Amino acid sequence: MALHPSRRTVLRLLSRLTLSVCAITASAAAWAAEPLRIGYSDWPGWVAWQVAIEKGWFKEAGVEVRFDWFDYSASMDAFTAGKLDAVLMTNGDTLVTGAGGAKGVMVLVTDYSNGNDMIIAKPGIKSLADLKGKKVAVETGLVEHLLLRAGMKRLGMKPGDIEIVNAKTNELPQVFASPDIAAVGAWQPIAGQALKAVPGSKAVQTSAEEPGLIYDVLAVNPASLNARRADWQKVVKLWDRVVAYVDDPKTQPDAVRIMAARSGVSPAEYLPLLKGTRLLTLDEGRKVYEKGNDYKSLYGSTEVANTFNWYNKVYSFSQKVDSYIDPSLTTSALAAAK
The missing domain is CATH 3.40.190.10 (Periplasmic binding protein-like II)
Known part of the structure; x- marks a missing residue:
């Protein structure tokens, strides 16, 4: 029996819809299978991640991550261009990329500059x-x-x-x-x-x-954070393991060897640099995430940077600092560790 023209139209539309849904599902699955792309550059608080890379800790944690090495400003440019899911940068510079159209949410405080x-x-x-x-x-x-x-x-x-x-x-x-x-x-x-x-x-x-004037953070694209929150949670949770390996006198020589090689200097040259970077554990980072108006708080420090950026015409409009800060992954990682 021949189908009525309207029924044929409905079937064609349903067929197309089914194909579209399948294509979207396949695309989402493929995206989820891609490694998280993180840009990093030559700063001790970020080079510390090299330990986790070389030790295979991300694979142990069940998350695929690809770290791309840049000069610092080039890493920000790559993030702005959408070539990275996240970038390691300072809290103030996170506002700069955000004002330029590439929002980054600070999900982890890695350290503060203590002389470097x-x-x-x-x-x-x-x-x-x-x-x-x-x-x-x-x-x-x-x-x-x-x-x-x-x-x-x-x-x-x-x-x-x-x-x-x-x-x-x-x-x-x-x-x-x-x-x-x-x-x-x-x-x-x-x-x-x-x-x-x-x-x-x-x-x-x-x-x-000026301790606390410069915090260093992992800033994640909000779309990536929303789509792969569980993966980002694994990355954040891993940070305590990195800090422990770098700070422990028993393992520090190996950590320094790994970090120095990434920076292209000798371990003897690199070791003194650790003193000028105060790596923060997740619990110490949790305290920094508490709201306040001074440098002890990421909020207060970032507001100072915001005022500086706006006053010096780095960007035209004052940024809403709170929208750039998300302490929840740090809080969840600490809760899971108990």
Whole structure:
């Protein structure tokens, strides 16, 4: 018996709908099977993940992860371009990518800078105040720019007292050798390269003077976080194992060997860098996630960065800090460990 035209139309629509659902399901399954893509760069609190990579801990935890190595600003660019599911960056710089259209949710606080970020001046310059009227090279709008401004504010200096010269962070050791540049702002190990580039130079300000000004975080694309929350939970839970391996005197030599190799320096050169980065356990991170107005809180610290970014026209609109912070994965990991 011939089908009525309307019935044939319905059957064709149902067939197409079934095919579409199958295609979407297959696409989602394929996406879920893809490894989480995380961008990282040369900072001790992020290079520490190399231990988990080489020890095969992600596989043990049942999560596929691919870490991609970048220069720092390039990692932010890759995240902004949608090439990564997450990136390791500072809390203030998370606002920068977010304002540019690539929102990142801070699901894990890995550490805070405790001296490894620094303003390095040429011989004869004894203090930050001595830089008045001189040129200082930093990557404008990023973390060393914030560190410099924080120090200037503490001394009562005005923004115009120092002339800022913009330069990529990885190029600063070469820039520092320029005769008209009095100082540069960089983090380790690039800061160490700058110190070697100009014999007799020294740090006139470090992040140890502003503990909590610079938190380092794992920032995840919200869509990836929503779609693969269970996988991200496994990544966060693994962080305590990494911190324990790096901090334990028995295993630290092996951790330093692994981290140094990733950074391309000797273990002897790398070991001192650990002192300038305060790795945070999940429980210590939980305390940082508590709301507050000072540097002890991720909220307070990030609000300071937000004000700095907006004032210096890094972005046009003040960001809603709370929307960038999600403590739930840290809280869940701690609850599961009990």
